[in-house]
Structures are given as structure tokens and as C-alpha cells.
Amino acid sequence: MADDSAHLLLTVTDLHKSFRGVHALHGYRLELRQGDLLGVIGPNGAGKTTLFNLLTGLVKPTKGRITLGDADITGMRPEAVARRGIARTFQKIRLFQSLTALENVRVSAQIHEKASLGRVLLSSPGFTRRERAVTDRSRALLARVGIGDVAGETVNRLSYNQQRRLELACALGLSPKFLLLDEPTAGMNPTETAAMIELVQDLQREHRLAIVLIEHNMQVIMNTCRHIQALNYGKIIGEGAPDEIRRNPLVIEAYLGQSQQKPALPTRQAAA
């Protein structure tokens, strides 16, 4: 991972989450800097989405600490976390179905606008000017993720692939420093998957983002991320470069022991 301590740091120490006695996450730790791209893998129920829910304030930890720079953000509400620069996409797409693509991006762009202003001056013409700036920025984001041509369409008229890209545009609307992507290529064909991953990598470079990528396609994650964490039953069972993860007996066992829902670890040749 990048070694520049001058960058903003997201630190997680000894994070736990239990749901009625089930350890969804157990003793999790993380250090993430701007520019890092961390892959997170693990069988169904390993705790990957729970990790994102904890990092973004959707659920509160049973124990542990999350800090962003000097600020303790443990247990902070989702909107407050978003304003501090942590954005995410969801495993199951969450968009306002009856709003247009543009309106969806505007919602998150406005959250960022309020955060950066500190207060909203409702008096025109400043207000009108800012509204226009939010719209322009939202349109630019839609174009950047490749769906500028459907800005005026309601979500329910968009293809699945377009909706995935719209989610990404909404997350970018928050001008995040940290972007958490929960299986962004789920349900996509190989061509769509490759295009999505290329877009994510380009966006990371353009915005100097730190990205955490949950991905069930092993080949994709091994080719994309230089650093990977493997979870099983809420615990980190392996961490390191793709080659280390491939060789890790606990990781191999976790994947051999699961159902056919997720593919086995690729061989070195297959991943190359």
C-alpha cells in the first residue's frame, strides 16, 4: 500500500459487530491512505457488507474504533460520515427509482455542497447560482461514468449496467476521499465487468481516491488489487499481495468449503 503518512488516514482498530450473538465482524483492523486500492474477499456471510455498513455509520459497532484523520467517527450517522468524505455503493442497488438519473446524482452533490459551504444561504441569486453549479457538476459526473445520454430518464427505465454506473456517479457526487464499492460488477457480463473495473481504476487516479473493493470475481480482484484482505466468519484470515492470498491455506479452505455461488481461487496463469 502507498506509504505516505501525510495523506488522510482511515484507521480501524479491533472492530466487532454481533447480531444476536452472531459475530458478523470480529477484531477487524485497517489502515487506508489516499491512493490505496484494497480488495476484500470472503465467502457468503463473511462480514464484507457488514464492514461497509460499520464504516459508513449504517450500523453501530459492538466494540472498536474508526478514525478518519484525527477525528473519531465511530458510530457517527451516515450523512455525517458521507460529509467527511466516505462514500459507498451498495451490493443491492439503492437508488431513488422514480427520480431521474440526474436528480439522483443531485441529491448527493447537494449533500457535498452543504458540507463544503458549512451553511446554506437560501437567498437568491447566490442560491440559484449554486443550484446551477450542482446541476452542472451532476451532469459532468453522469458523463464521466458514461451515462450522460440518459440524464433525464427515471431510474426504472435504465438498464442494470446503467444503474450500477449511476450508483457510482452518486457516490462521486459526495466528492469522497474514500470510496467503498460493494460488488460493483455483480450481475455483469465479462465485457461490462472489464469496463467497470477500468472506470474504477481511472476514477481512482483522477480523484486520488482510496478505494475498498468487495468483489466476488477472484480473477478481477487478483488482477486489480495489490493488497487484499480475506475474511471468513467475520475474521481476517489472510492479508497481503495476491500471490500470498492464493497460497494461504485458510483462504483456500474457506473457498473450497463454500457452495458453488462464488468461484474458486484462480490459478496464477488464469489470473495473469
Ligand SMILES: Nc1ncnc2c1ncn2[C@@H]1O[C@H](COP(=O)(O)OP(=O)(O)OP(=O)(O)O)[C@@H](O)[C@H]1O
Ligand atoms: N442487519 C443484520 N441483522 C442480523 N444479521 C445480520 C445483519 N447484517 C448481516 N448479518 C449477518 O452477519 C453475517 C455477515 O453478513 P454480511 O452481509 O456482512 O456478509 P457478506 O460477506 O457481505 O456476504 P455476501 O458475500 O453474501 O454479500 C451474516 O451471518 C449475516 O446473516
Ligand SMILES: [Mg+2]
Ligand atoms: Mg455482502
